[in-house]
Amino acid sequence: MNAAKDFRTYLAECPLVAIIRGVTLADAEAIAGAIYDAGMRIIEVPLNSPEPFESIRIIAERFGDRVLVGAGTVLDPADVSRVAQAGGRLVVSPNTNTAVIGATVAAGLVSSPGYFTPSEAFEAIRAGAHAIKLFPAEAASPTVVKSQRAVLPKNVPLIVVGGVTPESIPGWMAEGADGFGLGGGLYKSGQDPQTTLEKARAFVAAVKR
Numbered sequence: 331m332n333a334a335k336d337f338r339t340y341l342a343e344c345p346l347v348a349i350i351r352g353v354t355l356a357d358a359e360a361i362a363g364a365i366y367d368a369g370m371r372i373i374e375v376p377l378n379s380p381e382p383f384e385s386i387r388i389i390a391e392r393f394g395d396r397v398l399v400g401a402g403t404v405l406d407p408a409d410v411s412r413v414a415q416a417g418g419r420l421v422v423s424p425n426t427n428t429a430v431i432g433a434t435v436a437a438g439l440v441s442s443p444g445y446f447t448p449s450e451a452f453e454a455i456r457a458g459a460h461a462i463k464l465f466p467a468e469a470a471s472p473t474v475v476k477s478q479r480a481v482l483p484k485n486v487p488l489i490v491v492g493g494v495t496p497e498s499i500p501g502w503m504a505e506g507a508d509g510f511g512l513g514g515g516l517y518k519s520g521q522d523p524q525t526t527l528e529k530a531r532a533f534v535a536a537v538k539r
Contacts, residue, residue: 331395333419334460337440340371340398341461341487345509345537347422347442348530349402349491350385351376352519358385359392364523365516366397368530374422374511376402377409379519383416390417400439407433414439422511424465426450431457442489446470448478455486463511466492472505479506496536503537510537 348365350358353375362373373389375382382401389399400420401413410421410433421434424444434441435458444465445451451462462482464470467490475488482488490502491511499510516529 331419333398333438333440336395336398337372337420337460338487341509344369344371344534345489346370346533347372347374347489347491347509347511348516349374349376349511349513350379350517351402351513352379353385353517354380354519355384355388357520357523358388360523361517361521361526362389362393362397362399364527365530366393368527369534370530371397372420373397373399374402374420375399375418377405378403383412383418386413386416386418390419398440404430404434406430410434410437410439422463424463426454428453428457431459434458435460444491448481451478451482455483459486461487461489461509463489463491464507465511467502468493472501472507475502475507476505496532499533499536500539 348370375385400418402422404421404423407429414437420440422442426443426445431441441459442461443454444463487508489509490507494510
């Protein structure tokens with residue numbers, strides 16, 4: 331399995347990353363199933379969730395290469411190997427940490443670090459990032475993406491994360507966003523699978539309009 335190839339394939343099919351912060355072991359499979367049923371194929375379990383590596387393992391074993399699952403809020407390069415051992419193939423960070431990026435690339439996993447300025451974006455790309463995450467997007471705007479897209483490499487996906495709603499997606503896409511990370515607008519800890527499915531379907535419909 332080639333993680334980078336799968337990432338690009340899944341992002342092209344549905345440019346959404348489901349961030350299931352706070353998911354528990356008891357709920358991980360059912361929540362991932364709801365997200366899968368809605369049409370999303372990329373799932374991120376932040377490391378500040380309960381037993382995140384086990385949740386990643388559960389999802390990876392249940393869905394195999396039909397999804398790309400991995401960890402978010404990865405701040406320590408040492409955690410990259412733990413993600414890989416759990417069957418994860420994606421490493422997402424809120425910041426531009428070249429040590430984490432380097433460890434991720436060396437492990438054959440997909441690196442999607444957070445950035446906010448062009449300087450951080452170029453630093454992440456030089457370190458080998460497969461995608462860059464504009465975060466927090468609440469502090470930016472689609473116009474910022476348009477300006478950055480004029481100078482950033484077109485072959486590196488730009489994913490908008492933070493405060494994204496189905497209603498705001500078209501505006502971001504029109505200015506060059508390649509994908510979206512969905513956090514609290516999609517899933518909150520303790521949320522049931524049916525509610526998750528309904529919210530996920532609304533986001534999927536937004537990117538297909």
